[in-house]
Amino acid sequence: MIRAWQLLHNEMIKIYKRKMFWIMLIILAGIIVLLAAVVAKDAEDHSNWRQELQKEMTAKQSNDSPPDDSLMMPNEDPALYQYQLDHNIPPLYGDTVFGFMNMSHDITFVIVTVFIVIIGGSIVSQEYSWGTIKLLLIRPIHRWKILLAKFLAVVVTGVVLLLIDLALTFIISGIFLGFDMGADRYVYMKGNHIHDVSILYHFLQLFGSALVDLIIMGAFAFMLSTLFKNNALAIGLSVFLFFAGPVVVGILSSLHLDVAKYLFFLNTDLYQYVEGTHFLKDTTLGFSIAVLLVYFILFMLVSFYTFAKRDVTD
Amino acid sequence: MSAVVEVRQLTKRIKGKEIVKDLTFDIHSGEVLGFLGPNGAGKTTTMRMMLGLMSMSEGDCLINGYSVKTRKEEALQYVGGIVENPEMYKFLSGYDNLMHYKRMHPNVSEDRLHQVTALVGLTDAIKRKVKTYSLGMRQRLGIAQALLHNPKVLILDEPTNGLDPAGIRELRDYLRKLAKEEGLAIFISSHLLSEVELICDRVLILQKGQIIDSQSVREPEAEILEIAFEVDKLEEAAALLRSSLPDIAVKTHGEQLVVEAEREAIPAVNRRLVENGIGVYGIQTVRKSLEERFLEATGGRAE
Ligand SMILES: Nc1ncnc2c1ncn2[C@@H]1O[C@H](COP(=O)(O)OP(=O)(O)OP(=O)(O)O)[C@@H](O)[C@H]1O
Numbered sequence: 133m134i135r136a137w138q139l140l141h142n143e144m145i146k147i148y149k150r151k152m153f154w155i156m157l158i159i160l161a162g163i164i165v166l167l168a169a170v171v172a173k174d175a176e177d178h179s180n181w182r183q184e185l186q187k188e189m190t191a192k193q194s195n196d197s198p199p200d201d202s203l204m205m206p207n208e209d210p211a212l213y214q215y216q217l218d219h220n221i222p223p224l225y226g227d228t229v230f231g232f233m234n235m236s237h238d239i240t241f242v243i244v245t246v247f248i249v250i251i252g253g254s255i256v257s258q259e260y261s262w263g264t265i266k267l268l269l270i271r272p273i274h275r276w277k278i279l280l281a282k283f284l285a286v287v288v289t290g291v292v293l294l295l296i297d298l299a300l301t302f303i304i305s306g307i308f309l310g311f312d313m314g315a316d317r318y319v320y321m322k323g324n325h326i327h328d329v330s331i332l333y334h335f336l337q338l339f340g341s342a343l344v345d346l347i348i349m350g351a352f353a354f355m356l357s358t359l360f361k362n363n364a365l366a367i368g369l370s371v372f373l374f375f376a377g378p379v380v381v382g383i384l385s386s387l388h389l390d391v392a393k394y395l396f397f398l399n400t401d402l403y404q405y406v407e408g409t410h411f412l413k414d415t416t417l418g419f420s421i422a423v424l425l426v427y428f429i430l431f432m433l434v435s436f437y438t439f440a441k442r443d444v445t446d
Numbered sequence: 447m448s449a450v451v452e453v454r455q456l457t458k459r460i461k462g463k464e465i466v467k468d469l470t471f472d473i474h475s476g477e478v479l480g481f482l483g484p485n486g487a488g489k490t491t492t493m494r495m496m497l498g499l500m501s502m503s504e505g506d507c508l509i510n511g512y513s514v515k516t517r518k519e520e521a522l523q524y525v526g527g528i529v530e531n532p533e534m535y536k537f538l539s540g541y542d543n544l545m546h547y548k549r550m551h552p553n554v555s556e557d558r559l560h561q562v563t564a565l566v567g568l569t570d571a572i573k574r575k576v577k578t579y580s581l582g583m584r585q586r587l588g589i590a591q592a593l594l595h596n597p598k599v600l601i602l603d604e605p606t607n608g609l610d611p612a613g614i615r616e617l618r619d620y621l622r623k624l625a626k627e628e629g630l631a632i633f634i635s636s637h638l639l640s641e642v643e644l645i646c647d648r649v650l651i652l653q654k655g656q657i658i659d660s661q662s663v664r665e666p667e668a669e670i671l672e673i674a675f676e677v678d679k680l681e682e683a684a685a686l687l688r689s690s691l692p693d694i695a696v697k698t699h700g701e702q703l704v705v706e707a708e709r710e711a712i713p714a715v716n717r718r719l720v721e722n723g724i725g726v727y728g729i730q731t732v733r734k735s736l737e738e739r740f741l742e743a744t745g746g747r748a749e
């Protein structure tokens with residue numbers, strides 16, 4: 133038990149004692165500063181949000197084009213506006229801290245995923261390219277334990293990066309937007325029903341969904357890294373699939389192929405089921421979880437089997 | 447002396463090709479065993495199998511009684527090793543590297559870490575990043591890492607690679623001391639004959655994956671040398687020694703009288719000759735170098 137902890141400790145050191153990790157944090161912080169600066173430049177006073185909402189609602193009902201300042205607020209159903217007015221819940225404006233966190237999440241999360249793919253896709257193969265694999269594997273420890281420590285290190289780093297992402301967006305947007313928190317409720321339509329949750333609960337759902345996505349993408353890169361002993365291949369292929377996902381769906385659905393829904397990288401965004409915005413209409417949360425689980429187990433089996441069996445010949 | 451390492455019928459086949467064939471040998475506590483062979487003979491492959499880095503096609507290696515094949519985790523507790531170059535994490539300090547390996551063994555104290563650091567003379571540099579180390583320093587850090595957990599067996603693949611002559615001598619003295627004083631069994635591969643000759647008690651000569659000879663490099667107490675005496679009355683001297691010292695092999699070789707005996711016997715032989723009125727003009731010991739034996743064994747050429 134103590135030894136398992138020690139192995140994880142080793143792997144964490146090998147991640148955070150390298151310049152690469154700190155460069156990643158600087159890039160993340162830089163992008164958040166950039167986004168916050170852009171948003172802060174056009175920040176507005178929303179104390180009369182009720183009138184704004186009212187105006188937009190009538191515009192919508194009369195089927196006019198929405199007023200030009202609508203970019204700063206979610207484009208929603210008039211019924212939702214009525215609910216917000218009735219319950220005194222201001223819209224989640226992008227130039228408030230919570231609104232900024234909700235909006236920037238989409239961008240920063242992509243960056244964090246790329247970072248985790250880079251870390252997961254190199255954590256095994258780099259031991260081969262450094263030549264350190266030999267001294268690592270002549271220890272009185274089962275190989276699967278060493279590999280498990282490596283995978284857990286990727287997961288822990290994923291959680292840490294997400295937390296840092298949250299903290300940085302909070303602090304940086306707070307500084308740029310003067311800690312104007314904005315709405316503390318998050319309302320959305322799902323089907324014909326209005327859902328009203330606390331902003332913390334909303335962020336928790338985003339975080340959980342992001343984590344699942346990170347773990348499965350990390351596991352995929354990890355498997356490639358173990359299999360091919362080659363960082364570039366593992367990272368390249370994982371990042372490619374991550375970004376190519378929507379394109380692949382487009383192609384497959386235009387060909388009327390139903391197999392798209394069984395591809396793991398199209399099932400990784402579980403948050404889409406919260407608001408019912410999933411683009412593969414015949415999938416459900418349970419279906420996606422099942423697909424992800426099957427793939428995850430497959431990735432792990434392939435990784436552990438090859439790592440345990442392989443001759444170290446470099 | 448007991449065998450801490452027992453290698454039995456060890457064989458490695460890769461794609462149908464036998465890289466290592468049917469090796470059987472023991473390594474005893476306190477012994478430095480050399481593993482000599484030309485490039486591509488299979489030394490590294492053998493050591494990788496003994497360290498659990500490669501699977502064995504046939505046979506086994508027992509370390510302290512534990513099979514590397516079936517109980518690798520127990521067996522490897524007693525082994526420290528270097529395989530080819532001891533690559534370390536360059537972005538970590540020497541200290542962090544040792545800490546990394548310390549965490550992978552049960553019961554290695556911080557004191558032990560400092561002790562091995564001092565032993566290899568890296569105390570002043572240990573907090574520096576390994577990327578700033580010279581090749582020799584990295585090699586010594588490799589030795590420190592191999593000794594960290596107080597192993598009973600050291601398996602070192604060409605540990606003198608990249609060391610300068612002073613470094614080689616230092617390592618040699620140090621390894622001999624470890625074997626003699628702490629009873630370690632040390633297995634060292636090399637393709638430099640001269641080097642093995644100076645460090646090892648015994649040498650296995652490997653060629654094309656097979657052990658073709660096993661030689662004792664020296665028995666410090668009773669090493670038989672060939673001693674050439676330059677004398678005036680050759681036949682008379684030979685007859686005299688044969689009759690008066692029957693334990694000693696005597697032959698004539700050209701103008702020389704050649705005696706096979708221990709070094710300690712030289713004054714006695716000399717005295718016998720002189721007392722019997724034979725003039726001795728010179729005495730020379732001819733030790734067959736391992737190189738000659740190695741070349742003899744491999745049929746005159748290394749490959
Ligand atoms: N993975 C492999 N696949 C095929 N052949 C291999 C493999 N690994 C080693 N060999 C072959 O096995 C033979 C022995 O190699 P090995 O590295 O064990 O020799 P060595 O005695 O350590 O040589 P050197 O003195 O050059 O270090 C070589 O002919 C090599 O080409």
Ligand SMILES: [Mg+2]
Binds near residue numbers: 489
């Ligand atoms: Mg070799």
